[in-house]
Amino acid sequence: DGDRLSVEAADALSLTIAGRFADGLSAGSDNLIIRAAAILAERNGISAGARFHLEKRLPVAAGIGGGSADAAAALRLATRLWNIDLDSTRPSDVAAELGADVPACIISQTCFGTGVGDQLHRIDGNELAGLPLLLVNPLIACPTGPVFQAWNGFDLGPLDPESWVAGRNDLELPAITLHPEIADVLACLREMQPRIARMSGSGATCFAIFESSSRRDAALRQISTACPDWWTMASSIR
Incomplete structure (x- = not known):
């Protein structure tokens, strides 16, 4: 299950964090949730506060946009809490300032991103919708910065959203x-014969897309038995 964020009215902005992956996370002004709410309040001239509570269920620095999704959720919750109308600054107006992944999390639909990932094109009626998905992380923090530093910088050409099975992650x-350990996760997933298995983002989470939920669930049981220390989550593509 994913992260859960709730909010209630308050005089100031604050955040509390609990859950399996709460340790080490800052609840201060540098947290994306607080930053998102602060920007939205400033742009709309709002002086009211908000008390957020995050149940952190997704691994940190995992390459699946957990922090970005939390920021997007904070923008949506604050919009409702403060009764921000359609003519005011909306979540989509400030999302890109919080990171390239946040606009996609605001939309929460299958999109193809260009540029730095913030130029989004919705993919409607695509064959990915509804397909079973399995996420696996060896519980290794994999910050984006060092991964980009280790990349050779070669541009291998554009990706085609219509040929997602042949896609790649540079x-x-x-x-x-x-x-x-990421290679071990990918090897385990590919043994299950999914339609595709790749690393997500900058890692260390990997994903596999299956033809049926029964095949996904069988893969989940096998991996959970063989590698009980790995984090797993079964889901489906929207």
């Missing part, structure tokens, strides 16, 4: 160089 090799 950060996979440098991430594996830093954290060989």
Whole structure:
């Protein structure tokens, strides 16, 4: 299950964090949740506060946009809490200031991103919708900065959203160089014969897309038995 964020009215902005992956996370002004709410309040001239509570269920520095999704959720919750109308500054107006992944998390639909990932094109009626998905992380923090530093910088050409099975992740090799356990996760997933298995973002989470939920669930059981220390989550593509 993913992170859970809730909010209630308050005189100032604050954040509390609990959950399996709460340790080490800052609840101060540098947290994306607080930053998102602060920017939205400033742009709309709002003096009211908000008390957020985050149940952190996703691994940190995992390459799946957990922090970005939390920021997007904070923008949506604050919009409702403060009754921000359609003519005011909306979440989509400030999302890109918080990071390239946040606009996609605001949309929460299958999109193809260009530029630095913030130029989004919705993919409607695509064959990915509804397909079962399995996420696996060896519980190794994999910050984005070192992975980009290990990348050779070669541009291997654009990706085609219509040929997603043939897609690639150019950060996979440098991430594996830093954290060989990622290769073990990918090998395990590919043994299950999914339609595709790749590393997500800059790692260390990997994903596999399956033809049926029964095949995904069988893979989940096998991996959970063989590697009980790994984090897993079964889901589906929206």
